Structures are given as C-alpha cells and as structure tokens.
Amino acid sequence: MYRDEIDTPALVVDVGVLRRNIEDMASFARGLGKRLRPHVKTHKVPEIAKMQLSAGAGGICVQKLGEAEVMAAEGIDDIFISNEVVGAQKMARLVRLAEKIELSVAVDDPQNVQELGRVCREAGVELGVYVDVDSGMHRTGVEPDKAGLLAEAVVGTEGLKLVGVMSYEGHAGGPLEPEERRRLIDESIRLTIEAVKDIRRRGIEPGIVSMGSSATVRRSATCEEVTELQPGMYVFNDWYLVEREAAKPETCALKVLTTVMSKTSNERCAIDAGSKAFHLDMGRYPVCVGVEGVEIYKFSEEHGWVRLKGDAGSRVKLGERLSFIPYHVCPCVNQFDIIYGVEGDRVAYVWQVKARGKMT
Ligand SMILES: Cc1ncc(COP(=O)(O)O)c(C=O)c1O
Incomplete structure (x- = not known):
C-alpha cells in the first residue's frame, strides 16, 4: 500500500523519524547511566513499546490498568502504572496481572497502601510500589516531608515491595519562557530530593528515583539522584514540544x-x-x-x-x-x-x- x-482522516507516522526519536532518548539515558522507562500512554501501540524496549528501555510506564493489561497480553513483562489504583474492581484486576508480570503502582495514601497489601496477600502476589511525590504539579503525590512515613508503611506491609520514589514534573514544562521552565524543573528536583532524604532519615533505602516528561527530562535527568526517566511524548513529538524547544x-x-x-x-x-x-x-x-x-x-x-x-x-x-x-x-x-x-x-x-x- x-x-x-x-x-x-488518518494518523501517519514517519518510521525513520520515530526510530530516531526512540534512539535519541535511549542514548541520552544511556549516556547519563539512567534507566529509561518510557511512558506508552502517548502511542498505546505494543509494537512501538517493543521498539523502545529493543532500543534499551528497561520496562514501560502506563497510566491505566487497562493499558497495562493490553501491553502484558502482548508479552511486555515489566510495567509501572505511574498512577494510583483505587477501588475493589481495579484491585481484583491488578492482582491477576501481578501474578503474571513484574508490576508496580504509585501510591500517595496510607489507606491505599493497606488495601493494596491486603489484596496482594490474599492473592499471594507481591506488588511493586513507588511513593508518588508532589514536586509542584499538585495533581497527585504526597508532600516531600510525608514521603518517609508512606515509605515506612509500604516497607511494613506484607505483599508490597518498595521499588522507588516517583514525581512527575509535567507542570514544569508548561511555561513558554525557558527561564521559568528551568526554575520549575529545578524546584521539582529539589522537592523530589527532599522526599528521598525524608525516606533515608527513616533508615529506608528509597531505591529507584523516577522523574521526567518530554519537555523537562533533558534537565531533570542531569540530577545525579534521579535514576529512572519516564518521558512519553518524545516518540512522536508535537507542537506543544516544538513551542518549548524540546x-x-x-x-x-x-x-x-x-x-x-x-x-x-x-x-x-x-x-x-x-x-x-x-x-x-x-x-x-x-x-x-x-x-x-x-x-x-x-x-x-x-x-x-x-x-x-x-x-x-x-x-x-x-x-x-x-x-x-x-x-x-x-x-x-x-x-x-x-x-x-x-x-x-x-x-x-x-x-x-x-x-x-x-x-x-
Ligand atoms: C506520571 C507520568 N509520567 C510520565 C508522563 C509522560 O510525560 P510526557 O508525555 O510529557 O513525556 C506522564 C504524562 O502524562 C505522566 O502522567
């Protein structure tokens, strides 16, 4: 054809440009010694997720349990739902998926931690957990000085395993003025590191520190403490990113x-x-x-x-x-x-x- x-109307992707975008981000992460866990909410296509994994990504992020189910059914076996999973219906699906693949979720609430722990114990599975930290976006995530307490709850809950800390600095990519973007990214990094320190103060090793959106990752990735990157839109790019010089x-x-x-x-x-x-x-x-x-x-x-x-x-x-x-x-x-x-x-x-x- x-x-x-x-x-x-149809979506048309230039495969050469797609491959270059995938390779560029993979080599950027590799060069800094970071793990790239791309967010596949952008493309929602298992074959493209596999191209990202072949280029060196270590697992993927999704935003919805349903997206995780689709990707897992296509053979992707390391998935982080970078979002809170709440409610009995979803938890039943979550544990079924955790039986099959390496699965993690984000948490920002001790009650959610308890409920996740209970369903995982009942099902006899272990679920990975990232403590979600609000680094200025004010969407989800605990304040940095509550991260330690939440990490302690995760560590003390059978059925759960603390994988790391995540913060999503999507808001920091928003302003059109580069100065303002830099200021917000740096502030997000500072707040994320505060959360990491709060966890360490409780004698807990925080594990992975995950951040990054396509508009901000080139700067947030330069922070030494950050070990995992989760940008999504870079595979295709769009006019929002063009306007922001990303x-x-x-x-x-x-x-x-x-x-x-x-x-x-x-x-x-x-x-x-x-x-x-x-x-x-x-x-x-x-x-x-x-x-x-x-x-x-x-x-x-x-x-x-x-x-x-x-x-x-x-x-x-x-x-x-x-x-x-x-x-x-x-x-x-x-x-x-x-x-x-x-x-x-x-x-x-x-x-x-x-x-x-x-x-x-
Ligand atoms: C938690 C989280 N991580 C990563 C991403 C990917 O960011 P972007 O699509 O801006 O690259 C998103 C996007 O919404 C997100 O919500």
Whole structure:
C-alpha cells in the first residue's frame, strides 16, 4: 500500500523519524547511566513499546490498568502504572496481572497502601510500589516531608515491595519562557530530593528515583539522584514540544492526514477532521505542515474550519490532502484505531492502537 492510498482522516507516522526519536532518548539515558522507562500512554501501540524496549528501555510506564493489561497480553513483562489504583474492581484486576508480570503502582495514601497489601496477600502476589511525590504539579503525590512515613508503611506491609520514589514534573514544562521552565524543573528536583532524604532519615533505602516528561527530562535527568526517566511524548513529538524547544517540526513523527472536503471560497475551506479526530486539548489547534497560509481556527466534531491566507486561497483545492502536527499528540492518538507507519511513499506498518480508549 502507498501513502496516497490511505483514506482520511488518518494518523501517519514517519518510521525513520520515530526510530530516531526512540534512539535519541535511549542514548541520552544511556549516556547519563539512567534507566529509561518510557511512558506508552502517548502511542498505546505494543509494537512501538517493543521498539523502545529493543532500543534499551528497561520496562514501560502506563497510566491505566487497562493499558497495562493490553501491553502484558502482548508479552511486555515489566510495567509501572505511574498512577494510583483505587477501588475493589481495579484491585481484583491488578492482582491477576501481578501474578503474571513484574508490576508496580504509585501510591500517595496510607489507606491505599493497606488495601493494596491486603489484596496482594490474599492473592499471594507481591506488588511493586513507588511513593508518588508532589514536586509542584499538585495533581497527585504526597508532600516531600510525608514521603518517609508512606515509605515506612509500604516497607511494613506484607505483599508490597518498595521499588522507588516517583514525581512527575509535567507542570514544569508548561511555561513558554525557558527561564521559568528551568526554575520549575529545578524546584521539582529539589522537592523530589527532599522526599528521598525524608525516606533515608527513616533508615529506608528509597531505591529507584523516577522523574521526567518530554519537555523537562533533558534537565531533570542531569540530577545525579534521579535514576529512572519516564518521558512519553518524545516518540512522536508535537507542537506543544516544538513551542518549548524540546522538539523541532522535523522531529515530529506523527501527522494527521486530512482531506479538503469543502471549498466554497478562497478565504476558507473545511477539512474532514475536527474535534473527533484531533481532540481539542489545551485549547490549541494543530499546525499545518507543507502548505503555507493554512490555519485551523475552529473545530466542529467532523470538520476542521480552515482559514486560507495569501497564495493558499487559490492553491488549496477541493480533495487536496493536508497534513497537521497535533498540538498535544496523546489525546489525538487515542481517537484512532490504527496508525500507518510510512517509509518514503510506502506504508510499511499498520499498527493497531490496541490500548486506546482504556478508561479503567
Ligand atoms: C506520571 C507520568 N509520567 C510520565 C508522563 C509522560 O510525560 P510526557 O508525555 O510529557 O513525556 C506522564 C504524562 O502524562 C505522566 O502522567
């Protein structure tokens, strides 16, 4: 099959760029002597996770138990759910999975530790645990000065094994000013190290120290205490990362291929991909590549509303295929069943996005 034969809207990945992105991050981690545990919430494709593992990654991160189940069924046997798992229904699934693979979860609550311990003991399994530390994002995670107490609870709970400490500094990649990003990353590192010290003060060896998002990992990884990196978006990259100098347009491996489905004036047209395809996240629109003057300014579910500027007004034709780099790639990928991997003009791979849509 050729690229020209792909029906739209479709996710199209340049396999060469994907492989380079995977290798670049793997060699970055290797060079610093860190373990790379990539977050596969970005692509949700077992084959791509295996490419990351072949390039040297030590296990993977997922965000959902359902994603872990899919990856495990495809033979991936070392998975960290970098998220809290709460509730009886999920815990029953969790222990079934822990019987089969090396599995860890994040915790930020002593009651959750107790419940996890109880179900693991009853099932006769041992579950790995990372103490989740809030390093400034204020989403999940304990304050650094509570990390020691929580680690002690984990160590004292039969059925659980303390694997390490994790903090996710996603917020630190947000600001557009590099100075502000650096300040927030350094503050996240400081708070993570405070948590590590708090654990050591209780005579406990914290084990792995895991951090890193694609926008921040190049700086957070330089901290000696950090031993594991968990970036996700770097495999594909997106416009969010381009704006933050963590990627370049040419290192964006994934594009959404669309077709101009209506052109009733030279000022505007409509493409066949709207919010259903792109998932408008962070309030920002995808960016057209290859044709100047093409700007999405609005979505309805099945339409992208496009403004045509300058030459584009006369150059863009009905039926023309336009490619866009998503602003935030992860939720966009989650909208599609398949990804086409292209090498030159040819479709070399058709990957099922097997872990898409996993809510639980
Ligand atoms: C806990 C955690 N770790 C790692 C990642 C990967 O970060 P990014 O996709 O920004 O590279 C995420 C992304 O949401 C996350 O929530």
